[in-house]
Amino acid sequence: MELRHLRYFLAVAEDLSFRAAAARLHVAQAALSQTVRDLEEEVGARLLDRSSRHVALTPAGDAFQVEAAEIVKRAGDAVDLARRAARGQTGKLAIGFLGSAVSLCLPRVVRQYRERYPNVELDLLEMTPERQQAALREGRIHLGLSRTFGAGSAREFEETLVYSDRLCAVLCSVHPHAERPRVRLRDLANDPFVLFARAEAPGLFDTIAALCRDAGFSPRVVAQPTAMATVLTLVEAQAGVSIAPACTRNLASRGLVFRPLSPASPRIDLKLIRKRAPEPPTARAFREVLFENLEWIRQTMEG
Amino acid sequence: MELRHLRYFLAVAEDLSFRAAAARLHVAQAALSQTVRDLEEEVGARLLDRSSRHVALTPAGDAFQVEAAEIVKRAGDAVDLARRAARGQTGKLAIGFLGSAVSLCLPRVVRQYRERYPNVELDLLEMTPERQQAALREGRIHLGLSRTFGAGSAREFEETLVYSDRLCAVLCSVHPHAERPRVRLRDLANDPFVLFARAEAPGLFDTIAALCRDAGFSPRVVAQPTAMATVLTLVEAQAGVSIAPACTRNLASRGLVFRPLSPASPRIDLKLIRKRAPEPPTARAFREVLFENLEWIRQTMEG
């Protein structure tokens, strides 16, 4: 049995006439007779009562008509669905993101994406860069918003710069250096340091450690919380000072100050990362929406 | 697009291999490539990512697979449904019945029918013979359980005897003749009569009128209720006497007596009536169940 059988049968069942249905389908009436006959043979029951003047549905044909109509309709819908899926207008999309880095800009992009692609099932998963790398590799997420994964990952992943940030000194507002417009790193040599856990973000940690080494000291790290909010809380509680990307000030309260470093620290980049593999259309669409907002994101992050 | 495309695509999507799927379908692998290719062309999107070593579903293919599987399954279900409909195992069945005549035997037959054909949507409609005739003609009911429609209907309807009944005198238990084993009709010549409305059942009414005429009198009809229960109530209230089929005693309370007539009245028949037209399988099945119970019905009605 093929859809052709159903389509032909439906046409006859609607018109209750082989000739009219044949005309509508642009086929000869003989073809219709033949096809309906074959269908009835396969079903094993007559679907249409046909005297030479009247055509009527049998009870079996009546039941079959309802089903056949739905099947043919669903076949059309299935094609539409596949087409939409190919365009990224439906399907699934899972994105890993670094909360501290994108909490300011991600909502806007997600809102625009949802407006344009309301039928995509979107999963936003806050993850550390390391977990993002693993998740991308295993296909659990399609895109990552993260610091760079480091050298050697360029073959496996494609990274696109979203915005670049600078590291700042994070001080409690009562810290002796809090009033200075810029903070020299070596002036913090004797302060205790609260740094984001190395296990969660080795790249960030090692960058900071290298900066200190260049400034002529090795930081005395007294705490490594696994949440940036905890880092800031400890600094505010005068447990120590910290070095963090400027954008984390979006998480901070009034009792903290963020001060540029002197000498200026290197930029650290937030990147949109994807696996070098066929990209789901949903991911491609999300990237496009994000790229349209690049200008705005960079302006926001600089301000 | 035909079901063949869906079946072939599904096989490949399940095995993630053209060769394996081809073997399973007993076709050459080339035929599969061709068919999937045609399908993708019609959809306008790739459904399968195929490098020369691995086959994987695209997002579009993933969405399409779910739909295609359901469509193919429904196609099979539709055939089953039509087959069952042709056997009377599913569908609709509407039966008109004369409440007073079949209240004793119909429940048993209906119960058996429901057990054997649980998926048939059964409508039981209490109707007078006249309404049954019209409903049968218009196809609103498929079978009727009724007194005969009268001469001249044999060409349009086929009637099968279910059981035959006798008319009885119906008296209030305090009626002077209530104690007699048999009642001579002419002894009731001066009694007021309560008879079932002629408009609702002309055949019955005219039969009774003819009996009285044969007994030498014309009955003085003081009421013609349209419900048999009302007839009995009025008789019990001593509004008059009545003549009714013996089986109506099933509706009666203690205050009434049913007495055979003398001379014995002619039998009146309850028939199963159907239109001379192609019979729905559900109706055919019901008739079979009823015929299996004919013996029991007749014994019950005589008792």
Add this chain to the structure above:
DNA sequence: CGAATCGATCGGAAAAACCGAACGGAGGAA
């Protein structure tokens, strides 16, 4: 009773589905 219309049937033509074989690319083994 003829004329017209309908669906079924038949033989041949057109279209499709199918097959085997050759081809090219990718991964694994030597």
Add this chain to the structure above:
DNA sequence: TTCCTCCGTTCGGTTTTTCCGATCGATTCG
């Protein structure tokens, strides 16, 4: 690295299916 194997694609030729025009029998209508 080179060779080998496996897989999907592509290409002619064949088989099967589908379709068409013509015709037939049956029924309705004038």
